[in-house]
Every structure is written in C-alpha cells, then in structure tokens.
Amino acid sequence: MLELCSMANSTIDLLLKRRSVLAKNLIEPGPSPEELQSILSAALRIPDHGRAEPWKIQILDKEAQSSLGDFCAELFNSENPDSKETHIELERNRPQRSPILLIITMCPNEKKLAKIPEVEQLLSTGAMCQNILVATQALGYNAQWVTDWPAYHVDVIKFLGHNDKTQIAGFIHIGTAAEEPNERPRPDIKEIVSKFRV
Ligand SMILES: Cc1cc2nc3c(=O)[nH]c(=O)nc-3n(C[C@H](O)[C@H](O)[C@H](O)COP(=O)(O)O)c2cc1C
Numbered sequence: 747m748l749e750l751c752s753m754a755n756s757t758i759d760l761l762l763k764r765r766s767v768l769a770k771n772l773i774e775p776g777p778s779p780e781e782l783q784s785i786l787s788a789a790l791r792i793p794d795h796g797r798a799e800p801w802k803i804q805i806l807d808k809e810a811q812s813s814l815g816d817f818c819a820e821l822f823n824s825e826n827p828d829s830k831e832t833h834i835e836l837e838r839n840r841p842q843r844s845p846i847l848l849i850i851t852m853c854p855n856e857k858k859l860a861k862i863p864e865v866e867q868l869l870s871t872g873a874m875c876q877n878i879l880v881a882t883q884a885l886g887y888n889a890q891w892v893t894d895w896p897a898y899h900v901d902v903i904k905f906l907g908h909n910d911k912t913q914i915a916g917f918i919h920i921g922t923a924a925e926e927p928n929e930r931p932r933p934d935i936k937e938i939v940s941k942f943r944v
Contacts, residue, residue, distance in 0.1 A: 760884055765927045767888035769843040772921030776845030781885050785920075788881035789850075792873040798855040800867040801874050801915070804906060806847040814841045817905050818896050840896065844919035850875050851903075853912040871915040878918050888923040891916045 777785060782805070789803060806814060819838035823829065841847055852871040854864045875891050882889040896902045897914040904910070 760880065764880060764883055765888075765929070766879070766890045767921075767923040767927050769890045769892060769919035771924045771927075772844035772888060772890070772919050773924045774845050774921065776921045777882070777885060777887050781887075782846065784885065785878055785881045789874050789878045792870055792877055794870045795866050796858050796862045798858045798862045798867050798870065800852045800855045801871045802851045802853070802908075802912075803874075804849040804851070806841065806849065808842070808845075811842040811847050814847075814902075814905070815839060818902065821899065821901055840894070841917065844890075844921040846920040848878060848918040848920065849906060850878070850915045850918065851906070851908055851912050852915050853909065868913070868915070875916045875918060878920075882918075882920050887920055888927075889918055889920045891918050893917065 776782075786803060815838040818840060819834050822837040823834050826833075850871060852868055854867050855862070858867075879889050879891060893914070893916060897917065900910060903912055903914060906914075
C-alpha cells in the first residue's frame with residue numbers, strides 16, 4: 747500500500763511538473779534502445795474505443811531525419827521559389843533537431859467508423875502522443891510535440907510511406923534538455939473548471 751502510494755505521488759508530481767523543451771534545445775543523449783522500448787510500450791497503453799487501433803509510430807534516427815529534412819527543404823523550395831537560403835536550411839533542419847524523432851500517425855479504421863467516429867480515433871492518437879511525452883519525462887529525458895506545415899502536407903505523408911487517408915498527429919522530438927525550461931503561465935483553474943448546477 748505504501749509503495750502504491752509513493753508511486754501515485756511520483757506520478758502526480760511528474761504530471762504537475764511536466765514541461766515541453768523546445769526541439770532546438772534537445773541534445774544528446776537520447777533514450778537508449780531499452781528506454782525507447784519502454785516509452786513505446788507506454789505509448790500503446792492508451793484508451794482506444796472498440797480496439798480501433800488507428801495509430802502508427804515511426805522512429806527516425808539521425809540518418810532518417812536527414813532524408814526527411816532534405817525532402818522537406820526541396821518541397822518547401824519548389825513551393826516557395828523566392829524564399830531565402832536561410833529559410834530553406836531551416837526547413838532542412840526542422841526534423842533533425844533532436845537525437846530521436848517519433849512520428850505518430852492516424853489512419854482511421856474504416857470498418858469501425860460506424861461505431862467509433864474518426865474524432866474518437868484521433869483523440870486516442872492524441873492520448874498516445876501525451877503518453878509518449880509523459881513516459882519520456884519519467885525516464886529523465888525531455889520532448890516536444892510539434893506539427894507545423896510538414897504535418898499537413900500530403901507529399902510529406904506520402905514520403906513517409908502512408909496512404910492519403912493518413913494524418914500526422916505529431917512529430918515528437920526526444921532528447922536531453924540543454925537547459926532546464928522556465929515555467930510558463932498556465933491557465934487559471936477557476937476559468938476552466940466549474941461545478942455544473944441545474
Ligand atoms: C497538436 C499539437 C501541435 C503542436 N505543434 C507545435 C509546433 O508546431 N511548434 C511549437 O512550437 N509548438 C507546438 N505545440 C506546442 C508544444 O508541444 C508545447 O505544448 C509548447 O511548447 C508548450 O509547452 P508545455 O507542453 O510545457 O506547455 C503543439 C502542441 C500540440 C498539442
């Protein structure tokens with residue numbers, strides 16, 4: 747009982763202190779292969795109505811990040827021919843900012859759509875992203891969940907090997923914080939939470 751209680755306390759402490767670290771401030775080391783396996787196992791431990799299992803996770807090491815960066819830079823350049831070289835390089839570097847990059851995607855399970863609407867399948871995918879953030883921080887590493895234009899570009903989705911029904915829920919950068927992030931203002935609980943009365 748005592749052990750359960752202290753586990754609960756450390757979980758609530760972790761949740762109350764959780765902070766993202768900007769991808770550009772995530773440096774080596776990243777999680778070991780065993781630690782990454784724990785993060786990924788935690789990722790799968792999410793609510794999933796009717797076992798729709800609409801999600802996939804891809805792991806990108808530095809080599810894969812570099813290919814994705816080159817692809818995004820060329821795509822950005824072809825669609826924005828007047829952009830400055832510095833901006834193209836920023837796009838090349840975007841997926842390469844951290845030791846490990848995870849890409850979490852959702853392709854709706856069409857057989858289950860009548861009972862499990864797409865929004866529920868997407869919500870489960872969001873829960874997966876959040877579990878990854880929390881598990882990463884529990885192991886002493888840091889992460890940031892980002893999207894930006896590459897998450898919504900059909901050519902990027904295709905480049906990653908997905909069909910056109912697949913959506914990117916998030917790019918999650920993982921590494922060690924180069925410096926501790928400052929706290930940031932959080933919403934006032936009174937503005938968000940109320941007692942419903944009839
Ligand atoms: C779906 C989603 C997409 C996001 N995309 C970006 C992004 O592209 N760039 C960014 O700087 N932050 C993005 N964020 C916000 C960060 O993940 C993070 O929440 C923010 O840096 C604040 O840090 P905190 O998690 O400690 O509150 C996104 C968050 C969510 C939920």
